[in-house]
Amino acid sequence: MLSETRDASGILVDARWLDEDGNRGVLGLARVAQQILRRLPSLERLEGGPRLLHPLEPAWLTAVLAKRKPRLFYSPGFNVPPTSPVPFVQTVFDLIHLRVPELGGARRRLYYKALVRPAVSRARAVLTGSEYSRTELIDWSGADPDRIVVIGSAAAAHFTPNGDVFDPGFPYVLYVGNQKPHKNLARLVQAFARSRERDGLRLVLTGAPNRELISLARREGVDERLVFLGSVLDERLPDVYRGAAAFVFPSLYEGFGLPPLEAMACGTPVVSSKATSLAEVVGEAAVVVDPLDVDSIADGIDEVVRDEGLRADLRERGIARARHFSWDRAAAITWQTLQRSLEER
Numbered sequence: 001m002l003s004e005t006r007d008a009s010g011i012l013v014d015a016r017w018l019d020e021d022g023n024r025g026v027l028g029l030a031r032v033a034q035q036i037l038r039r040l041p042s043l044e045r046l047e048g049g050p051r052l053l054h055p056l057e058p059a060w061l062t063a064v065l066a067k068r069k070p071r072l073f074y075s076p077g078f079n080v081p082p083t084s085p086v087p088f089v090q091t092v093f094d095l096i097h098l099r100v101p102e103l104g105g106a107r108r109r110l111y112y113k114a115l116v117r118p119a120v121s122r123a124r125a126v127l128t129g130s131e132y133s134r135t136e137l138i139d140w141s142g143a144d145p146d147r148i149v150v151i152g153s154a155a156a157a158h159f160t161p162n163g164d165v166f167d168p169g170f171p172y173v174l175y176v177g178n179q180k181p182h183k184n185l186a187r188l189v190q191a192f193a194r195s196r197e198r199d200g201l202r203l204v205l206t207g208a209p210n211r212e213l214i215s216l217a218r219r220e221g222v223d224e225r226l227v228f229l230g231s232v233l234d235e236r237l238p239d240v241y242r243g244a245a246a247f248v249f250p251s252l253y254e255g256f257g258l259p260p261l262e263a264m265a266c267g268t269p270v271v272s273s274k275a276t277s278l279a280e281v282v283g284e285a286a287v288v289v290d291p292l293d294v295d296s297i298a299d300g301i302d303e304v305v306r307d308e309g310l311r312a313d314l315r316e317r318g319i320a321r322a323r324h325f326s327w328d329r330a331a332a333i334t335w336q337t338l339q340r341s342l343e344e345r
Contacts, residue, residue: 008041010071011338015045016052017076028258029093032129032153032330033076039331044070058082058115072124072342078112080119089341090119093129094255094277095136100182117141120148124341127151127334129256130277151333153256154325159238161267161319166236166243172204172227173301174244174268176237176259177251179207184250184273184291189213191250191297193220197305201245202227206237241266246304246311249273250291257281261325264318269311271300285314285321 017033037043046064050057062081065073073081073088080090097104098112120126120141126148128134134148173192177183185205192203202225205213209228217223232240241247247263248271257278260270264285272282273291282288287310289300304311 008043011043011342012046012065012068012070012073013037013043014073014075014077014079015047016049029077029091032091032093035154035156035327036076036151036331036334039328040335043074046073052077052079053111072338074338078116080115080123082115084119084122087124087341087344088119088122089125089127089338090123091127092116092120092133092137093127094133094253095140096182096253096255098140099253100180102181123147124344125149125337127337129153130280132277132280133255149333149337151330151337152325153258153261154327154330155258155262155265155322156234156327158235159241159262159265159322161242161265161315163242164239166239168202168204168227168243170202171200171245172202172243173246173248173305174240174263175203175205175248176232176241176262177206177249179205179210179213182252184252185210185213186216187291187294187297188248188250189217189222189226190220190294191248191301192225193217193222194294194298195301195305196298197302198222198225201225201305204229204240204244206230206232206240237262238266241268244268246271246301248297248301249278250289250297251275251278252291254278254281260286261322265322267315267319269304269314270318271297271304281325283321283324285317287314 049060058081065081066085070086073086075090078092097108121143128137128150131150134150137148138145179185204227206229208230217226241263247268249260250273253276260272260282263270270286272278272286272288274288275291279288287300287304290296
């Protein structure tokens, strides 16, 4: 057990990142933090204060660290003190706020330039989501490559091929995720409309009905084949994956890309974008497409839907691929990094 290996005293963790309700804009980081911290020894917790990323939060954090004087400060997110009185380890899972303009804004870009980039070079270590993100961080910050550590991500234990299967009364291809611009859903709708195998199929998406996508689907002649599930409880999500003929994820940018991994863990054949970290995550266990090419996405859908042998092969390869990723392993790498950072002089 990790808790039996070394003393955790003096490590202060910013527990504010565990709050999903308070971190809607960075919900993925909140869930990563939850999975990691539940597997680590009990750490001292930093709670309260201004909300994360508030303009006053960096100064408050500096003052708290100067007062508490932990041996090491660990942030499961990218917030950092402008001048840290103690050694620290931070988490920058990706650079999506810089690479996707709709998610950034002038204030967020300034935050990264003024605080995050200098901190990446000062940190004892920086934890990130993928080798793709590691390379991006090194190129962007100029930090020592040895200090940028990939911890990855994983599907939760309840994402398995065994269990209930969602049956809405029709076959469907599935998208799971938010509807932000970088998710590339307009091209997904266009690709579904061009699919030669769409007869009888519907395109099912999680989330609330999206007027722009519905209008686009109407122009493409597939509005009656578009289905929005609304909010799906996490414990019911595996059922929805298991029921799909294929899972399609045409995203333009991901620091890791958890939904394809969840789909593979459930035995669902995956059609995935090859952009950014996604090819690294799915490996040889998915049909990989060009997310900027509508015909490429459509061909990927057709290839999986019409070929029963391919679906069976992808199912087996996907289940095996998902097993390569583990929260226990991510937590172990995090713990080793924290210990190494404590020992550094």
